[in-house]
Amino acid sequence: HCQAHVEKALNAIDGVEAVTWLDDSLDVTVPLQMQDTATVETYYKDNCALFTVTVEDAKRLEAVAAIQDLIGEDNALAGTAVSTAVATNSTVTEVAKIAAIAVVYVLFILILTTDSWVEPLLVLAGLGAAILINNGTNLMFGTISFVTNAAGSILQLAVSLDYSVFLIHRFAECRAARPDASAEDCMVEALCKSTGSILSSGLTTVIGFLALVLMQFQIGPDLGLALAKGVVLSLVTVFTFMPALTLVCYPWMDKTHHKPLLPGFDKFGRFVSRIMLPAALALAVIMVPSYLASNNNEYYYGAAHMFGTNTRLGADTAAIEETFGKSDTWVVLVPEGDTATQAELSDALHAIPEVTGILSYVDNAGASIPPEFVPPDTLKLLVSGGYTRMVLTVNADTEGDAAFALVEKVRATVQQYYPDAYDLAGQGVSTYDLVDTITADMVKVNLLAIGAVFLILLLMKRQLLLPVILVLSIETAIWINLAIPYFRGRHVFYIAYLIISTIQLGATVDYAILFSDRYQEFRETLDKKQAIAATVSTVTTSVITTGSALAVVGFLMGAISTNQLLGQLGNFLGVGGLVSLAIVLLALPGYLYLADPGSIEAVFRAPHDCFDYLCDARLKEHELRIRTAARGEAGYGLHEEELQRFPLSPAAISERFPSLSGALLTILQQVSDSIESLAKNFPGNNEKI
Numbered sequence: 001h002c003q004a005h006v007e008k009a010l011n012a013i014d015g016v017e018a019v020t021w022l023d024d025s026l027d028v029t030v031p032l033q034m035q036d037t038a039t040v041e042t043y044y045k046d047n048c049a050l051f052t053v054t055v056e057d058a059k060r061l062e063a064v065a066a067i068q069d070l071i072g073e074d075n076a077l078a079g080t081a082v083s084t085a086v087a088t089n090s091t092v093t094e095v096a097k098i099a100a101i102a103v104v105y106v107l108f109i110l111i112l113t114t115d116s117w118v119e120p121l122l123v124l125a126g127l128g129a130a131i132l133i134n135n136g137t138n139l140m141f142g143t144i145s146f147v148t149n150a151a152g153s154i155l156q157l158a159v160s161l162d163y164s165v166f167l168i169h170r171f172a173e174c175r176a177a178r179p180d181a182s183a184e185d186c187m188v189e190a191l192c193k194s195t196g197s198i199l200s201s202g203l204t205t206v207i208g209f210l211a212l213v214l215m216q217f218q219i220g221p222d223l224g225l226a227l228a229k230g231v232v233l234s235l236v237t238v239f240t241f242m243p244a245l246t247l248v249c250y251p252w253m254d255k256t257h258h259k260p261l262l263p264g265f266d267k268f269g270r271f272v273s274r275i276m277l278p279a280a281l282a283l284a285v286i287m288v289p290s291y292l293a294s295n296n297n298e299y300y301y302g303a304a305h306m307f308g309t310n311t312r313l314g315a316d317t318a319a320i321e322e323t324f325g326k327s328d329t330w331v332v333l334v335p336e337g338d339t340a341t342q343a344e345l346s347d348a349l350h351a352i353p354e355v356t357g358i359l360s361y362v363d364n365a366g367a368s369i370p371p372e373f374v375p376p377d378t379l380k381l382l383v384s385g386g387y388t389r390m391v392l393t394v395n396a397d398t399e400g401d402a403a404f405a406l407v408e409k410v411r412a413t414v415q416q417y418y419p420d421a422y423d424l425a426g427q428g429v430s431t432y433d434l435v436d437t438i439t440a441d442m443v444k445v446n447l448l449a450i451g452a453v454f455l456i457l458l459l460m461k462r463q464l465l466l467p468v469i470l471v472l473s474i475e476t477a478i479w480i481n482l483a484i485p486y487f488r489g490r491h492v493f494y495i496a497y498l499i500i501s502t503i504q505l506g507a508t509v510d511y512a513i514l515f516s517d518r519y520q521e522f523r524e525t526l527d528k529k530q531a532i533a534a535t536v537s538t539v540t541t542s543v544i545t546t547g548s549a550l551a552v553v554g555f556l557m558g559a560i561s562t563n564q565l566l567g568q569l570g571n572f573l574g575v576g577g578l579v580s581l582a583i584v585l586l587a588l589p590g591y592l593y594l595a596d597p598g599s600i601e602a603v604f605r606a607p608h609d610c611f612d613y614l615c616d617a618r619l620k621e622h623e624l625r626i627r628t629a630a631r632g633e634a635g636y637g638l639h640e641e642e643l644q645r646f647p648l649s650p651a652a653i654s655e656r657f658p659s660l661s662g663a664l665l666t667i668l669q670q671v672s673d674s675i676e677s678l679a680k681n682f683p684g685n686n687e688k689i
Contacts, residue, residue, distance in 0.1 A: 015059030020052040076316035088146045117256040130237040134230035158553040159507040160234035162546035170194040201510035202235040204453045208506025211449035215441040269537035280590025293483035299494040302431035330426030332390040339367040345417040360390035399431040407432040470512040477580040500572040508580035511543045550577035
């Protein structure tokens with residue numbers, strides 16, 4: 001009587017479509033000891049009753065909450081609908097907590113890495129505007145997944161932070177180098193110098209996220225479109241809103257200027273210049289093992305392991321499995337009518353050992369009973385819309401080799417009686433199909449992301465070897481990140497594996513782009529080793545700011561999220577951010593050093609670069625003369641030693657640009673000499689010249 005009361009109460013809940021229990025398979029008025037033991041223990045065992053409840057998708061959250069209230073804290077509730085409802089509800093509070101801590105940390109790291117108390121607020125204001133606009137424009141999609149809702153804003157914060165940081169740091173450098181120039185001119189110069197790095201970084205990140213759109217598994221397009229849109233909006237904000245905001249607030253930046261809170265990284269730069277070649281060699285040694293290990297992980301494909309036993313849902317799932325064993329419910333839809341064939345199919349399915357019970361028209365009403373004699377409430381659960389439903393209870397997990405073998409066996413059995421005229425659904429069946437779908441997605445998404453990022457870098461850099469070095473460095477960081485679970489013997493959620501592969505590439509290739517851009521700038525005036533040290537010293541503050549923010553956001557997701565999929569994705573972000581940071585600062589310098597100058601200074605770039613070099617040397621020479629004559633001193637940090645970095649002899653130029661022919665070098669020097677002659681003869685028009 002108690003079970004009948006619970007079944008009636010469950011059926012009365014709004015959103016519950018059907019409730020299945022023992023009385024749907026057997027006559028419970030007959031003593032249970034006299035009935036089939038296997039069927040009885042599928043629904044009733046050790047004084048515990050197991051109900052299977054079907055709920056409407058549109059009312060899932062409300063129905064699950066009502067069922068939980070009905071059964072109370074002493075009973076257990078589990079299933080796919082419960083997992084989705086719990087994940088949806090829990091992420092709301094967890095994301096708010098993660099976001100609050102992340103913002104505090106970003107503010108803290110910005111205070112440490114800037115020299116103005118106002119500057120961190122400007123960065124957060126610009127980034128906050130982009131995040132709010134992105135969240136608001138998500139309405140265009142109609143609905144988004146709880147994963148996108150949970151991770152979207154946090155990921156946008158982590159991956160877009162560097163754009164504003166790069167711009168403001170450039171602005172500060174330009175003002176320091178040109179103290180007499182107006183703030184507007186310095187901002188224009190900062191935009192000109194930083195646009196290449198920011199645009200390259202932003203476009204590669206957008207492409208990485210857009211690659212997720214090609215996934216057949218719909219969480220990919222859902223997350224990819226929202227994140228790509230967020231990065232585009234962040235770029236628009238950096239190039240429009242941030243310059244205006246900075247120009248309005250720079251007087252406050254000057255008034256709140258303070259001494260740097262972090263020490264300079266000159267010593268670190270010199271240290272890296274000494275260990276960069278061993279670091280590059282070490283990375284080359286572990287590259288192949290990391291790749292192999294990252295591709296041999298054990299995976300979870302479905303949602304069965306999304307919540308651990310330390311959560312209410314995980315504990316409830318374990319309690320149910322302890323009493324009734326691992327079980328799943330599958331549904332077979334076949335054309336209605338022809339009850340003889342249905343009866344044969346039912347007998348064949350009953351012969352499969354893992355099938356512990358079948359609820360169907362032929363099993364419950366009987367193949368010889370006309371539909372008119374079956375109660376309407378029972379009939380609508382079994383026959384509807386031209387199809388007959390057969391509900392199978394199977395003794396199997398929702399994924400794994402045994403579960404997937406059972407899916408193939410059931411499909412083959414049904415295929416014999418209804419060739420290509422049936423449907424089979426269930427959590428285990430969905431997971432089986434998901435394996436094929438997302439495994440194919442992985443190759444497609446990764447290749448597109450890598451290829452697109454490489455193509456963008458090729459077009460932006462106009463060099464072949466440099467994009468290879470940058471992409472391979474970050475890909476190695478991804479392989480190391482994903483190899484860690486393999487060596488620790490941990491399972492990986494395949495969705496997390498697929499998403500992190502594209503997100504880490506798009507989010508951290510920015511560091512490599514910034515490093516290579518600055519290195520090429522320093523190579524105009526410094527030799528290779530000095531350029532490496534100067535680059536490390538200059539970019540460390542920027543990449544530590546953004547890299548540590550990505551790592552902290554990731555580790556916060558891992559620590560706070562009760563959803564193990566989001567938690568693992570967060571830990572991947574944290575570890576991946578740190579590994580990418582280490583490779584960019586320690587190993588990438590070695591590869592750039594080894595590749596310079598012959599390959600990086602590509603043949604078709606050499607004439608352009610050589611001419612810029614010659615003109616820059618002339619400009620520095622005239623600048624020094626003018627300042628010396630005006631002030632009677634070298635002035636503003638420009639000394640005679642700087643001219644020594646611009647050797648203008650044919651031998652020095654040939655050594656710097658080995659791909660140039662002698663004839664072309666002569667022409668370039670003649671043009672440069674002509675410009676110098678014009679400058680001397682027409683001193684009033686130097687700026688125009």
